[in-house]
Amino acid sequence: MSNISYNPQQKLINRINNQMLDHPFTDYWDIFLLKHQHPINITLHILGILFFYSLLFCAWKLQNFWLLLGLPLTQLLGLTGHFLFERSHIDLQDAVFSWRASYCLGKMLIRILIGKYRDDISQRRERLNNYLSNSYANIQ
Numbered sequence: 001m002s003n004i005s006y007n008p009q010q011k012l013i014n015r016i017n018n019q020m021l022d023h024p025f026t027d028y029w030d031i032f033l034l035k036h037q038h039p040i041n042i043t044l045h046i047l048g049i050l051f052f053y054s055l056l057f058c059a060w061k062l063q064n065f066w067l068l069l070g071l072p073l074t075q076l077l078g079l080t081g082h083f084l085f086e087r088s089h090i091d092l093q094d095a096v097f098s099w100r101a102s103y104c105l106g107k108m109l110i111r112i113l114i115g116k117y118r119d120d121i122s123q124r125r126e127r128l129n130n131y132l133s134n135s136y137a138n139i140q
Helices: 008-013 028-035 039-062 065-084 092-096 099-113 117-139
Strands: none
Touching (some): 028 117, 039 065, 039 099, 065 092, 092 099, 099 117
16 A cells, blocks of 8 residues: 655544544554454444445445435444444545545455454554554654
């Protein structure tokens, strides 16, 4: 996935939460992982993905393309997870649709299915904690 440029506008868009603008991550997947750690939020995102593809399949199989109007509702599941369980920063473009968010959601599903998602989160948390510790040590 492409690296994130560090201009001021990108820093705001790619923040992990409202308190943390600076972080060591240049790949959006790393930021995505830190925004999707709570088990219920993750579950709601996975349900949204499954609902999305089920609607696509049903619309195709039944030749009822009116079902496609329900696709935006699938995103409400993920947004509900963020609002109720994991208050991380949500970029409006990612919430409506973006390729980077779609890529990361697909990668999340695959990493969960192969049992690697929790390891990914742990690695990014450790990297972030090291960064924050070093940043704090440099201030003193």
